[in-house]
Amino acid sequence: MKCRAAVAWEPKKPLVIEEIEVEKPREGEVLLRVVASGVCHTDAFTLSGDDPEGAFPCILGHEGGCIVEECGPSVKNLKPGDHVIPLYIPECGECEYCHSTKSNLCQSIASTVWTGYMPDHTRRFTCKGQPIYHYMGCSTFSEYTVVPEIALAKINPAAPLDKVCLLGCGVTTGIGAVLNTAKVEPGSTVAVFGLGGIGLSCIQGAVMAKAGRIIAIDINSGKWAMAQALGATDFVNPKDVNGSISEYIKEITNGGVDYSFECIGNVHVMRDALECTHMGWGVSTVIGVAGAGQEISTRPFNLVVGRTWKGSAFGGVKGRTELPGYVERYLSGEIVLDSMVTHTMPLDDINRAFDLMHSGESIRSVIIF
Ligand SMILES: NC(=O)c1ccc[n+]([C@@H]2O[C@H](COP(=O)([O-])OP(=O)(O)OC[C@H]3O[C@@H](n4cnc5c(N)ncnc54)[C@H](O)[C@@H]3O)[C@@H](O)[C@H]2O)c1
Ligand SMILES: [Zn+2]
């Protein structure tokens, strides 16, 4: 079939709206009509060319709200009309990661998801006769996309897809990092570095975990209002701090925070986030994705004295099992999504979503198809 999609022909160039050809779903695959898609910093990261795994030309987008259009052979649990959220980390239910309660990193199709192919090592998109790479197994910046059944969470059709699409990455990542990865306890002091879609969702998670004090940190003071509305208790702009931000946070928290989260992708901030945690028990979770070749460092002694450095992908959430519950928590008012969607636009204006992200004006832009 033919449809319209935003094609990333090469790094650092605006996306181009093109007519593309989408092949039928094959064995175990599902053709989806994309209703809405959020724009995440990770899309911008890949487009920047800093992502070692980025393959071009591709169709970006991984925060989708979709409806099943057609099922390929041997698809068992989905039918046309079902509402789904595509998962960049699938859940096959059979691999050792799926069997482990300690990880959500299903490896069943990882080698193809992260190289831009479908599980059978072929692609479903062509444009002007040229094959186009898939992206994170989702490619939601297209009116239609093809995703394996094991990478689809079936959700309550009562949920608005233009809001719950954010559960496909940003919001689930932030909340899950707090609840699943760090396991923040009631009364804890928490520091969140970077107040984009991910950081603000960490704040939501910290509120859900009943943290006592939630310190929101961003170089853009315009982000404070939203952080406060979601439950942050303190705001620090590192630009207003003389000297080290980690020393400053330790000073105002009587020795350091219990938990910190890095939601930027900056290796220097990752170090600050670790070093501002309390000696003896502080836990710092890296969520931000840093550029190719970058490394983190700290004095080993900072770990010897009882701090822990952790990392979290998609908030440690097993998508097919747990995401439907996140959608229910949104419907019951426990998870806030509506105010996170600061901008909406049609596919034709998708490049504006990237501009708004880079200028710091948006929390999340959602493309409405
Ligand atoms: N681990 C995962 O599963 C996962 C999932 C999604 C996104 N990510 C990553 O999380 C990061 C955040 O994504 P996002 O969509 O929220 O991004 P975003 O661009 O919306 O937000 C980033 C925020 O960080 C702030 N910031 C930048 N430099 C700063 C500094 N030095 N100190 C303090 N604040 C600073 C910016 O002002 C902005 O508010 C990205 O690196 C993204 O790739 C990881
Ligand atoms: Zn994302």
Ligand SMILES: [Zn+2]
């Ligand atoms: Zn698996």
